[in-house]
Amino acid sequence: MTDPVAGVVVVHFGDPEPTLRCLASVAADGSQIERRVVVVDNSGNMDPGSLWSDARLLTRPDNPGFGAAANLGLESVDQDRRCSFYLVLNNDAMIASGFIDAAAGALEVGVGAVGGPIQDPGEPSRLWYAGGRINFLTGTAWQRRSAAAALRRREVGFIPGTAVAISPQAWREVGGFDTRFFLYNEDVDLCLRLRRAGWRLLFEPRMVCSHALGGATGSADRSPLYLENITRTRLLPFRSRLYCVYLGGIHTLYNSLRVVRLSARRFSDCGPYVTAVVRGHLAALRSLFS
Secondary structure (H helix, E strand, O other): OOOOEEEEEEEEOOOHHHHHHHHHHHHHOOOOOEEEEEEEEOOOOOOHHHOOOOEEEEEOOOOOOHHHHHHHHHHHHOOOOOOOEEEEEEOOEEEOOOHHHHHHHHOOOOEEEEEOOEEEOOEEEEEEEOOEEEEOOOOEEEEOOOOOHHHOOEEOOOOOOOEEEEOHHHHHHHOOOOOOOOOOOHHHHHHHHHHHOOOEEEEOOOOOEEEOOOOOOOHHHOOHHHHHHHHHOOOOOOOOHHHHHHHHHHHHHHHHHHHHHHHHHHHHHOHHHHHHHHHHHHHHHHHHHO
C-alpha cells in the first residue's frame, strides 16, 4: 500500500505576502503526509524564487478566476502520480499543525469533502465558520460561528472554499469547480453538486485554520469587486428554473434594499458600489434565460 499524498493548491491573487504565509503554514504542518504543492498565480506577480522548494508555480496573469485556477492547479498537481486527496486553499488562509493528517482521516468512504473551524487571525477565539448549510429559502450559505459547534464532528451542508479537502474520486465525478463562477459562490455550487451525486460533506474539528477575510478581494469592506461578483453568481448554483425565478424575486428585493443602504451610508462616494450591485444583479437575472 502506497503512502498517502496530499495535492495542495493555493490560488494566489494580489499581495504575495499572504500567499507566502499560507505556504509557510503548509510547510510547517507537522502531519506525517507527503504534500505536493502548486501555486496558481492569478496576478502574475509571484517570484518563483520566493516559494519553498517543494512548491511549483503556474502563472495565469489573465486571471481565469478562483475556481478555474483551482481546477488547473489540481490537474497539474496530479499529473505525475495520483494524489490520495486534494486540499484547496485561499491564499490568505493559514492551516494549523495537524490539519493535513486530520483531513486525510476524515475523508472516509462516501465523504466527498471536509472542512474545519475557520478562525479570525486577529482574534483566534472568534470563529468565521463552525459548520454550515445552504438556506434554500434565500439561496445563500449559512454558517455557524459558535465555539461549541466547532467541537463536534458531523455532517454539514456547506463547506467554504477557503480551506477544503476533497476526495479525488468525488472531484472527478462532479467535474471540479464550475468555471462560470469567476469569484464567489463556486463553493456553494460545488457542495450542492457533491450532495446531488450522493457524497457526504463533513465538518472535522481538528482541521483548524485562520482566514484573513477579504485580504485579496476587499470582501471585508464590501468592495465593488466583492459586491458585483457575489451578486452576479447568486442564482447559478441552483437547478430548477422555477426556483431560480423565485430566488430572482427575493434577490431583487434584497439588492434594492442594499442599494438604498449603500446610498445612505456612502452618500457622495456610493456610485461604484451601487453600480457594482446593479450590474451584478442584472447579470444574475440574465442567467435565468441563458
